[in-house]
Amino acid sequence: APLVIALGPGFTAGKDCHVVIETKRGHSLGRVIREGEAIANTGIPGIIAGIGRERVIHSPASGIFSSDHKIGDLVTKGEVIAHVGETEVHASLDGMIRGLLNSGLSVPTGFKIADIDPRGLEADFTTVSDKAKAIGGSVLEVLDSFLAKR
Structure with a gap:
């Protein structure tokens, strides 16, 4: 090329x-x-609103990823946002989902599956x-x- x-x-x-x-x-x-x-x-995500590692969620197990959530949803710390097989995946902090795998994908343990923006509504996922x-x-x-x- x-x-x-x-x-x-x-x-x-x-x-x-x-x-x-x-x-x-x-x-x-x-x-x-x-x-x-x-x-x-x-391997350390950039800091947003003073938060780095905590905003990235990795798979707690291997299996098929599934979630009823979508990018732009507001979540609270501890809320179940997805499953990997039968294992629950909890929001690591309050904020807006900015990254999320599609349901049905097979993931290994430790794979990045979601990203939460601590700015919440201020994050505005609809803009670049x-x-x-x-x-x-x-x-x-x-x-x-x-x-x-x-």
């Missing part, structure tokens, strides 16, 4: 792709990397996030530069 753009860690610009876009929140978010790699994945805008803007910048040289 004449131009390959990779997002986040796991890719090396100049080897796996032409350009890597940094996806880690912070001062480097959206940085265009033309040589080298993005910051390694720490600041992170997505930064990454998308960088991709557009790379494409614009590439097309201008053709």
Whole structure:
């Protein structure tokens, strides 16, 4: 391909792709990397309203994931938001569901299955996030530069 753009860690610009876009929140978010790699994945989610790890929910067991909830639902800490097989999955905090697997998927223990935004209604899941805008803007910048040289 004449131009390959990779997002986040796991890719090396100049080897796996032409350009890597940094996806880690912070001062480097959206940085265009033309040589080298993005910051390694720490496994620690970005802090939102002072909360990091607690907002990401991982499967407590292996099995088939199911949930009657949907993205945008408000939940309270301790509420059952899903099941993996017969095992209940509880909300880790009060907030809005921002990420949720589709029911029917088979998941292993420890797999990321949900994300709760502690900002609640303020989260506004119907709009593009600041992170997505930064990454998308960088991709557009790379494409614009590439097309201008053709």
